[in-house]
Amino acid sequence: MTQREKELxxxxxxxxxxxxxxxxxNERLTAMDKAKSEFIAIAAHQLRTPLSGxxxxxxxxxxxxxGPITEEQKKFLQKSYQTNERMIYLVNDLLSVAHIEEGxxxxxxxxxxxxxxxAEVIAGFKKxxxxxxxxxxxxxxxxxxxxxxxxxxxxALQNLLDNAIRYTPNKGRIQIELKQDNNNLKVIIKDNGWGxxxxxxxxxxTKFFRGSNIxxxxxxxxxxxxxxxxxxxxxxxxQIGFGSEENRGSIFWFSLPLxx
Amino acid sequence: MIQAGIGQSKNNDSKKAGQExxxxxLNQINNGVPELIIAFASARFDQKQLLDGIISAAGxxxxxGCSTSGEITTQGPDxxxxxxxxxxxxxIDFGIGLGKGVKTDSRAAGRKVAEEMIKKMLQKPSxxxxxxxxxxxxxxEIVRGVQDILGQHFPLMGGSAGDDFKFEKTFEYYQGEVLTxxxxxxxxxxxxxxxxxxxxxxxxxxxxxxxxxxEGAILKELNNKPALRIYQDYFGRKAxxxxxxxxxxxxxxxxxxxxxxxxxxxxxxxxxxxxDKGEITCAAEIPQGSEIRLMLGDPEKAIQAxxxxxxxxxxxxxxxxxxxxxxxxxxxxxxxxxPRIDEEIEAIQEVLGKDVPLIGFYTYGEQAPLGGNIxxxxxxxxxxxxxxxxxxxxx
Numbered sequence: 132m133t134q135r136e137k138e139l140x141x142x143x144x145x146x147x148x149x150x151x152x153x154x155x156x157n158e159r160l161t162a163m164d165k166a167k168s169e170f171i172a173i174a175a176h177q178l179r180t181p182l183s184g185x186x187x188x189x190x191x192x193x194x195x196x197x198g199p200i201t202e203e204q205k206k207f208l209q210k211s212y213q214t215n216e217r218m219i220y221l222v223n224d225l226l227s228v229a230h231i232e233e234g235x236x237x238x239x240x241x242x243x244x245x246x247x248x249x250a251e252v253i254a255g256f257k258k259x260x261x262x263x264x265x266x267x268x269x270x271x272x273x274x275x276x277x278x279x280x281x282x283x284x285x286x287a288l289q290n291l292l293d294n295a296i297r298y299t300p301n302k303g304r305i306q307i308e309l310k311q312d313n314n315n316l317k318v319i320i321k322d323n324g325w326g327x328x329x330x331x332x333x334x335x336x337t338k339f340f341r342g343s344n345i346x347x348x349x350x351x352x353x354x355x356x357x358x359x360x361x362x363x364x365x366x367x368x369x370q371i372g373f374g375s376e377e378n379r380g381s382i383f384w385f386s387l388p389l390x391x
Numbered sequence: 392m393i394q395a396g397i398g399q400s401k402n403n404d405s406k407k408a409g410q411e412x413x414x415x416x417l418n419q420i421n422n423g424v425p426e427l428i429i430a431f432a433s434a435r436f437d438q439k440q441l442l443d444g445i446i447s448a449a450g451x452x453x454x455x456g457c458s459t460s461g462e463i464t465t466q467g468p469d470x471x472x473x474x475x476x477x478x479x480x481x482x483i484d485f486g487i488g489l490g491k492g493v494k495t496d497s498r499a500a501g502r503k504v505a506e507e508m509i510k511k512m513l514q515k516p517s518x519x520x521x522x523x524x525x526x527x528x529x530x531x532e533i534v535r536g537v538q539d540i541l542g543q544h545f546p547l548m549g550g551s552a553g554d555d556f557k558f559e560k561t562f563e564y565y566q567g568e569v570l571t572x573x574x575x576x577x578x579x580x581x582x583x584x585x586x587x588x589x590x591x592x593x594x595x596x597x598x599x600x601x602x603x604x605x606e607g608a609i610l611k612e613l614n615n616k617p618a619l620r621i622y623q624d625y626f627g628r629k630a631x632x633x634x635x636x637x638x639x640x641x642x643x644x645x646x647x648x649x650x651x652x653x654x655x656x657x658x659x660x661x662x663x664x665x666x667d668k669g670e671i672t673c674a675a676e677i678p679q680g681s682e683i684r685l686m687l688g689d690p691e692k693a694i695q696a697x698x699x700x701x702x703x704x705x706x707x708x709x710x711x712x713x714x715x716x717x718x719x720x721x722x723x724x725x726x727x728x729x730p731r732i733d734e735e736i737e738a739i740q741e742v743l744g745k746d747v748p749l750i751g752f753y754t755y756g757e758q759a760p761l762g763g764n765i766x767x768x769x770x771x772x773x774x775x776x777x778x779x780x781x782x783x784x785x786x
Contacts, residue, residue, distance in 0.1 A: 136598055143597035143685075147625040147645065150687065154644060161729070 172229035175222045182219050189215060217351060224355040227286070228338060231362045238280040238366055245316055245387075246271050246309055248281060252288040253307070256296060264302045271309040277316050277389055279367055284387075287363045290356035291320050291383050297352070298345060298381070299324030315369070315386040323380040332375060336361040344377060360385075393480040393583065393714035393786060395748035396420050397464050401472045405437040408473050409444025416477035417448060419748075425477040427485045427577065430456030430564055431463075431752040432473035434554040438562045438569040441473060446567055452477075455487050455575050457522040458562040460553030460722040461753035465746070468725070468732050468753075470555070476750040478715060483784075486512035486578040489565045490536070493528035493572050500528070500574050501536020508578040509540065516578030518546055518585055520717065520782065523574035525551030525561050525755025529608050530675040530774035533574055534758050537772075544770045548587055548782045549576070550719030550754035551674075556726075558639060558663075561755070584785040586707030588700025589759040591659055591724075591778040592692035595648055595684035597625070602649075602681045608663075610647075610671045613683070617669025621647075622662070625685055630669065638665045643723040646777050648686040649677055653761040653771050657684060661723065661756070661776040674756050675774040688727040688777070697735045697779045701742035703763045704783045711785035713743050718751025719780040725753045735779070743783060751781070 132140070189212045191197050193205060200208070230236045253260075253267065260267055295305045299322045308319040327335060327342045334340045339354040364371045364385045375381035396419025402408035413428060428449045432441055438458065445454055462474040478485075488508030490500035504521065519541060523533045530551060537547055552561035563573045579585075600621065604612035613621055622633055622642060633641070639662060648657030660683075661674040677683065697720075705713070718739065725732055740749070759780035760770045 132598075140598050144625050144627070147596065147685070147687070148627045151626055151641070151645075157729075 168229055168232045171225050172233070175225040175229065178222050179219070179226070182215060182222060185215050186212070186219065221353050224353045224359065227359050228355050231359065236283075236362070236366070238283060240278045240280055242276045242278050243281050245274055245277055245279075245284075245318070248285055249288060249307065249309065249318070252285060252292055255289070256292055259296050263296065263299070265296060265299060266302075266304045268304070268306045269308075270306065272311070274309060274311055274316055275389060277387055279387060280363075283363045283366070287360040287385070288318070290360045294356060294383075295320050295322040295324065295381075298322070312386060314389050316389065317384060317386040319382060319384040321380065321382040326377040326379055326381050327375040328377050332373075335373065336371075393483065393784060394420050394425075394478070395715040396425075396477045397748045397750060398475040398477070399462070399464050399466070399469065399472055405440035406444035406447070408432075408436060409441040409446075410448045411444075412473045412475040413445045413448035413477070416475040420477050420479050423479060425452055425479040426483070427478050427487075428452050428454045428456075429476045429478070429577070429750060430454060430473060431459045431750065432456070433462065433471045434458040434557070434560070434562065435471050436473065438564075442564055442567060442569055445475065449477075453485070453487050454564060454566055455522070455577055456564040457550075457552035457575065457752075458554055459752035460556045460755065461725055463718050463720060463736060463749065463751035463753070465740075465749045467736050474750055474752070476715065476748065480581070480583065480784075482786075483579055483581040483583050484513050486510075486516065486580075487565070488576050488578070489563075489570070490533075490574045490576075491570065491572065493524050493533060493574055497528035497530075497532035498536035498539070501533040502539050503536075504574045504576045505537045505540035508576050512578050512580055514580045516541070516580045518548070518579045518782070519576055520579070521547060521549035521574055521576040521758055522563060523549070523551050523756075523758075524563060524572050525553055526558060527572050530756045530758070531608075532676075534772055534774050537576070544767055545772065546587065546760050546765050546770050547758055547772045548717070548719065548780060549758040550752060550780070551756035551758075553722055553753060553755045556722055558637060579784070584708050584711040585783060586704035586785070587759060587763055587765065587780070587782045588702070588704035589757075589761070589763040589775065589778060589780050590696035590700040590703070591656055591721075591775070592694075592696030593646065593648065593657075593659060593686040593688050593777060594692065595657060596687045597685050599682045599684050602677055602679055602683060605677050605679045605681075607676045608673045610673055610677050611668075618671045619665050619669040621685060622665075622671075630665075630667075634665050634667055638671070639663050643777075644688050644727050646686050646723065647673065647677065647683045649681045649683045651761060651773070653764060653769065655762060657686065658761070658773060659686060659776040659778060674776050686777075688723075690728050690731050693724055693727055693779075694731070694734050694738050698738040698742060700763065700779045700781055701739040704781055705742055707763075707765060708783060708785045713747045713783045713785050715784045716743055716747055716749040716751075717782040717784075718749060719754050719757045719759070720751060721757060721775075721777045721779070722753040722755065723777045724779065739781065747783075
């Protein structure tokens with residue numbers, strides 16, 4: 132063996148050993164991740180039933196169906212109801228993530244008018260928009276029908292609009308634009324909120340990510356919303372993107388192909 | 392006219408799974424009864440119940456197939472499921488065959504499957520799809536047995552049955568029978584077009600080594616040293632570690648490659664087991680005197696290879712419209728690609744069409760002509776590992 136061949140042999144062995152170590156580490160981490168996902172799915176599933184039970188019991192008490200209550204008692208019960216609702220959202224997010232990872236997020240495509248779906252989602256956030264006195268502007272043109280899973284796209288829109296509302300200060304502004312971009316329909320949601328720190332933007336669509344500036348202001352939120360949104364859009368063969376500047380605002384967009 | 396329907400089920404009730412998948416495939420065939428049912432299924436099912444379920448839906452239609460290490464359909468890769476293709480073609484005559492006793496005499500089993508298939512056909516087949524047991528016998532010898540009957544330059548394709556990456560026992564399906572240690576096959580003749588692609592994309596690394604002693608699939612010495620030394624040296628592991636654990640699990644992404652005439656890529660050989668004498672048993676023979684290299688996989692190259700295999704197959708169709716795709720894809724590629732596994736099948740579908748009915752499975756070995764060459768004078772089918780082998784049938 133020449134000196135050059137010896138050198139080549141040594142480098143090849145180093146490379147293989149490093150590759151093997153990484154492969155084995157990857158296999159271990161994949162197995163751990165799977166176990167963790169399974170645990171989350173089971174825990175979330177077990178939590179959902181009692182939370183629903185608590186929800187309806189509280190609702191009956193608040194509505195006076197079980198017996199008369201005082202205004203003060205009602206206030207406490209309403210707070211409990213809201214907390215319970217947040218827990219239900221969290222559990223639903225965890226279950227959505229578990230279903231995505233297990234490949235059990237089933238998509239049923241149906242033709243729909245995307246602007247109608249967006250109008251419905253906005254209507255659902257009417258109270259939140261009013262509570263924060265946010266100015267919502269919608270720009271749209273007449274769009275062709277598109278084949279999507281309406282429930283999943285509704286969930287994606289809810290998550291994006293919920294983020295825009297949640298992370299924009301009172302009296303802020305949110306703009307929603309719908310347009311056709313060649314063979315795609317594009318939805319753009321822009322806010323003048325707190326934005327995402329630049330150094331954290333690469334992790335934006337990963338599970339459990341929450342911006343450090345947001346955690347300081349708002350302790351709620353699962354950090355699962357954008358992960359779910361990205362999966363939904365990509366399952367529709369669409370694209371998702373964003374731009375953000377801290378304390379200036381964020382712009383999120385997604386496009387869905389008309390050919391699905 | 393060729394029609395193919397695809398069905399799939401993950402029902403935990405084995406009989407219902409077979410029935411559901413078969414019925415789903417049959418429902419996609421318009422006007423008339425299909426000529427053949429092909430089934431690929433996870434070994435997790437009760438195999439007899441599964442086959443009973445298929446037959447309860449298929450009636451008198453011939454059924455053939457095998458167990459797998461993952462199933463592939465038009466919807467993409469999957470696991471722990473059963474995938475079924477129902478095929479109806481006025482212009483194709485199908486014949487099926489069975490050869491038993493692969494372990495005792497692989498070549499005789501290869502001859503038997505081909506002989507039995509020919510007897511059932513009106514004319515000599517122009518293509519043969521084989522599904523041998525992936526854990527017993529010498530895969531290359533089975534291919535040779537088939538060639539003894541059909542001819543040295545006959546184009547044959549196929550995949551070796553798997554068992555969900557457990558390496559315990561595989562199953563072959565022939566009519567109502569669940570077999571092991573067998574090879575089943577389908578002959579096709581008539582006026583139809585076909586094309587095939589064979590590519591792996593693995594790259595050699597390190598210096599070439601000479602096989603100084605081997606016996607069939609048992610690699611005894613490399614460069615006059617015990618063969619296991621190659622993995623000891625490259626992995627930096629002791630021989631005991633490699634013998635104690637099935638080396639197959641560790642080495643599937645580092646197979647051996649040997650140069651053969653007729654292929655620009657090295658022919659891959661998987662390592663199955665090692666013994667305390669330092670001998671390595673491979674999935675098929677490595678002739679004494681061969682020059683071999685250690686191979687390294689890369690996801691990008693693996694996906695590119697699948698795309699090129701599809702392009703090669705498409706070019707052989709000479710403009711005919713693809714009607715059915717068969718994919719025999721090594722389980723090692725599935726492991727190499729991990730979460731990117733969908734991309735490999737998507738790459739094929741981008742070339743051949745996303746709506747063309749597709750069935751296949753993750754194998755323990757592939758059978759296909761070297762380099763995807765189908766020239767009747769020079770075509771040389773061989774036993775491959777870690778390779779993407781695909782066949783398209785067109786009008």
